[in-house]
Amino acid sequence: MPHVSNQFSAANVIPPSCFPHHPQAVVTSTCPLCKGHPKKKKKKKKKKKKKKKKKKKKKKKKKKKKKKKKKKKKGRI
Secondary structure, three states: OOOOOOOOOOOOOOOHHHOOOOOOOOOOOOOOOOOOOOOOOOOOOOOOOOOOOOOOOOOOOOOOOOOOOOOOOOOOO
16 A cells, blocks of 8 residues: 555544634634635736727818919010
């Protein structure tokens, strides 16, 4: 037979540090010192939603129409 450490091997054996808490034969799941204490649930981190940046629409600049200057006719009347 292979050597197995006897410490806490059976489910109904109470560790000596826990004996004053519950002298009954079954380890209670609420006792913090026992091996059977409930596992703490890890809190899930909430992912922050990234705000989508709104793209600003570029306003099209209206091109100003250049007025054509009338050329003065030079010369004799």
